[in-house]
Amino acid sequence: MFSKETYIARRTQLKKTIGSGLLLFLGNEECGVNYADNTYPFRQDSTFLYYFGLSYAGLSAVIDIDNNKEIIFGDELTIDSIVWMGQQPTLSEKCERVGITHMLPSNATEIYLKDAIQKGQKIHYLPPYRPEHQLKLFAWTGEHPAVQQASLPFIMAVINQRNYKSEEEVAEIEKACIVTADMHLTAMRTVRPGILESEVAAAVAEVALAANYQLSFPIIATINGQTLHNHHHGNKIKSGDLFLLDAGAETEMGYAGDMTSTIPADATYTTRQKEIYDIVIASHEASIKELRPGVTFESVYDTSAKVIVEGLKSLGFMRGDAAEAVKAGAHALFYPHGLGHMMGLDVHDMENLGEIYVGHNGQPKSTQFGRKSLRLGRMLEPGFVHTIEPGIYFIPELIDLWRSERKFEEFINYEKVVTYKDFGGIRNEADYLITPTGSRLLGKQLPRTTEEIEALR
Numbered sequence: 244m245f246s247k248e249t250y251i252a253r254r255t256q257l258k259k260t261i262g263s264g265l266l267l268f269l270g271n272e273e274c275g276v277n278y279a280d281n282t283y284p285f286r287q288d289s290t291f292l293y294y295f296g297l298s299y300a301g302l303s304a305v306i307d308i309d310n311n312k313e314i315i316f317g318d319e320l321t322i323d324s325i326v327w328m329g330q331q332p333t334l335s336e337k338c339e340r341v342g343i344t345h346m347l348p349s350n351a352t353e354i355y356l357k358d359a360i361q362k363g364q365k366i367h368y369l370p371p372y373r374p375e376h377q378l379k380l381f382a383w384t385g386e387h388p389a390v391q392q393a394s395l396p397f398i399m400a401v402i403n404q405r406n407y408k409s410e411e412e413v414a415e416i417e418k419a420c421i422v423t424a425d426m427h428l429t430a431m432r433t434v435r436p437g438i439l440e441s442e443v444a445a446a447v448a449e450v451a452l453a454a455n456y457q458l459s460f461p462i463i464a465t466i467n468g469q470t471l472h473n474h475h476h477g478n479k480i481k482s483g484d485l486f487l488l489d490a491g492a493e494t495e496m497g498y499a500g501d502m503t504s505t506i507p508a509d510a511t512y513t514t515r516q517k518e519i520y521d522i523v524i525a526s527h528e529a530s531i532k533e534l535r536p537g538v539t540f541e542s543v544y545d546t547s548a549k550v551i552v553e554g555l556k557s558l559g560f561m562r563g564d565a566a567e568a569v570k571a572g573a574h575a576l577f578y579p580h581g582l583g584h585m586m587g588l589d590v591h592d593m594e595n596l597g598e599i600y601v602g603h604n605g606q607p608k609s610t611q612f613g614r615k616s617l618r619l620g621r622m623l624e625p626g627f628v629h630t631i632e633p634g635i636y637f638i639p640e641l642i643d644l645w646r647s648e649r650k651f652e653e654f655i656n657y658e659k660v661v662t663y664k665d666f667g668g669i670r671n672e673a674d675y676l677i678t679p680t681g682s683r684l685l686g687k688q689l690p691r692t693t694e695e696i697e698a699l700r
Contacts (some may be wrong), residue, residue, distance in 0.1 A: 244296045245411055246495065247342040253294050253404060258308050260400040264365035265309065267356070267383075268294065269376045270302040273631065282375065284457065289588035290369060290401055292497050296341045299331070303352055303379075304343075306367040309364060314345045316352045344538050356383045367394035372595040398596050399605075404592055406585065406601065407626035413676055413685070415498040416587065416628055420674050420686025423500030426450045427689055430464070430488045431699045434480060435508045440464050441476035443486065446569035451492040459499035459590040463489035468505060468668030469636045471580060484508040485516055485667045491590055499590040500686060501630055503672035510700040512693045515666070519635050520693055522554030524631040527691070530582060533681035534631075534675060535622065540602075544582040547633045548574045552654075555635075560663075563654045573654035575613025576645055577637070583630035584618035586674060591618065592628075625679045632672035639664040 257266070264641040270291045273282045288296040295304050295315065302317040315338050316685055331337075338346050347355065360366060364372045366384060370393040371377045377388040386392075408416065433446045444464040451458055463475040466480055468487030480486060486508060491501035505520065507513070512520060526547045533543040552565040553575050560577070561568060568574055585592035585601055592600045599608060609615050619629055642664055646657045674685040690696045 244340060247340060248294050249292060249409075249411065251342040251563075254306060254313060256404060257294065259397055260403070261308060261367065263308050264367050265356075265359050266306040266397060267366060267368040268304040268306075269368070269371065270295075270297075270304065271300060271373065272375055273300045274373075283560055285413055286457075287497065287591070289406075289497060292349060292588055293401075293405055295343070297337050298497070300607045301349060303349070305352075305355065307364075312345055313343055314347055314355070315343050316349050316355075317348050318349050321499055323539070333621055352379075353444060357385075359519075360384060365394075367397040369393055369397055370595055370597070398600055401591055402596055402601050405587060407624070408587060408628050408676070409626075412587065413499065413612065413628065415494055415496055416500070416674070417685050419492050419494045419498050419500035420502075421456045422451060422456055422494075423459075423490070423501075423502050423674075424686045424689050425454075426490050426492060427488060427502055427504045428699070430486075430490075430504060431690065432697055433484045434508060436480055436482040436484075436508050438480055439476065440466065440478050440480065440486075443480075443488070444476045447488065447490050453593065454492065454665070454684075456492040456494055459491035459493040459501060463503075464488065466508070466667065468670065469638045469666070472634070480508050483510055483513065487668060487670060489670065489672065493590075495575055497588050499586055499588070499684060500674060501586055501590050501672065502674065502686075502689065503634075503670045504523075504672065504689065504696075505669040506696060508698070511697050515663075517693050518558055519666070520669050522551055523633055523635050523671050524691060525554060526550040527631060527671050527673075530631050530633065531682065532673070534677060534685045536623055536625055536679065539620065539622050540582065540629070541617060543623075544614075544617060544620070545569055547582050547631075548578055551635060553577050559659045561654055562656060568654040569650075571651060571654065572611045572613055573651035575611075575653070576641060576655060576660070578633065579613045579616065579636065579638070579641070580634065581614075581617035581619065583632055583672075586628050586630055594618075623677045624675055627677040628674065628685065629677075630672050632670055634668060634670035636668035636670075637663045637666040638668075689693065 267465050268291050271288050288691050305314045317334050329598045429446050429450050433443050444462045464482040486506045489503040493499050529550045530547045548569040549565045552568045555561040598618050603619040
């Protein structure tokens with residue numbers, strides 16, 4: 244945990260921003276996998292962590308701005324809990340660590356909120372992302388889940404604090420990025436023909452767990468990199484395959500790392516693998532050069548896409564003016580996702596609060612295929628932490644669909660593209676901090692070029 248002063252300062256700033264009303268923070272509960280006592284690993288709500296720092300199940304909190312009260316609601320452990328789970332700090336000790344002096348039992352939450360509603364106080368809450376959150380809101384406020392309306396002022400106030408990472412947050416994210424890099428280095432040394440994807444995933448997970456970290460998201464470890472979020476690990480790696488690893492570590496405080504590597508099954512890349520891989524790296528490097536305050540991330544995405552189009556033109560997959568192809572959306576046959584996303588206490592930071600607010604500052608997103616998947620598009624500012632992750636994919640179903648529709652034939656050479664339907668996909672991802680003068684890579688530099696990766700094989 245950070246010092247209690249950090250959490251006090253965060254709450255103070257939040258109260259000044261919103262000004263009045265009551266702010267409700269829904270902490271998370273334990274969640275059963277297939278019965279109550281067999282639980283998923285507990286993960287506290289990230290906004291609760293940001294303002295209250297306590298990673299314990301069964302807590303909720305209120306900042307009552309009108310009455311100048313900050314309250315944590317929770318219960319002391321019973322002897323049965325201690326027998327099965329071991330001793331924990333008392334509720335009072337937990338609260339003292341984050342500068343809270345007022346605490347009440349869990350069953351007092353409903354009483355407190357209903358009293359506030361009766362007195363005409365405005366109750367602010369964030370978008371509920373778990374069913375139990377919706378049920379609690381229903382019980383505590385009387386609002387049916389179908390009509391529950393999160394507070395936009397609360398959403399924007401939280402985003403406008405959490406988007407700007409402090410020095411101590413950056414240091415914590417950097418710890419996650421260092422272990423994340425070690426996870427990828429392990430994969431580069433492990434991948435080989437004849438083993439299962441699951442064996443690589445296991446070796447990668449071991450690195451995070453050995454550091455006493457968790458995974459920041461389920462590992463993507465696959466020879467079918469053309470499927471963007473492929474969590475299946477049952478295939479055997481064969482000679483000639485490309486292996487895509489997208490994985491990250493999460494520190495004990497909940498801060499995330501997120502990187503992607505694409506590794507040859509064999510000691511070296513084939514000629515056609517190297518040709519496509521080099522285009523992705525050129526796109527990545529061009530994107531990094533654009534990162535600085537005052538530049539919109541969507542313009543960086545445009546740069547990354549134009550480099551991909553130019554590279555694919557040189558190999559005969561595309562034709563025509565690169566800028567026009569990107570404007571029309573023809574590049575999205577090969578590059579159907581955005582360039583990156585905010586990262587912090589969530590690997591897709593604050594995604595539950597809405598991409599349009601977090602990544603686009605409330606401005607409407609494009610509806611164009613590919614561009615609509617931009618999780619981040621807003622102007623960059625010092626303190627932002629985000630990923631850079633261009634990619635090239637040959638998705639057979641998408642190729643067949645666009646070809647049947649004769650889509651973008653002025654830009655796409657389908658006769659060449661269909662010969663690569665068995666290629667798979669390549670993505671390269673690293674994590675960056677926007678500084679006052681540019682950007683800085685977080686963690687340590689992974690081998691990036693084909694030559695650097697082959698040196699580890």
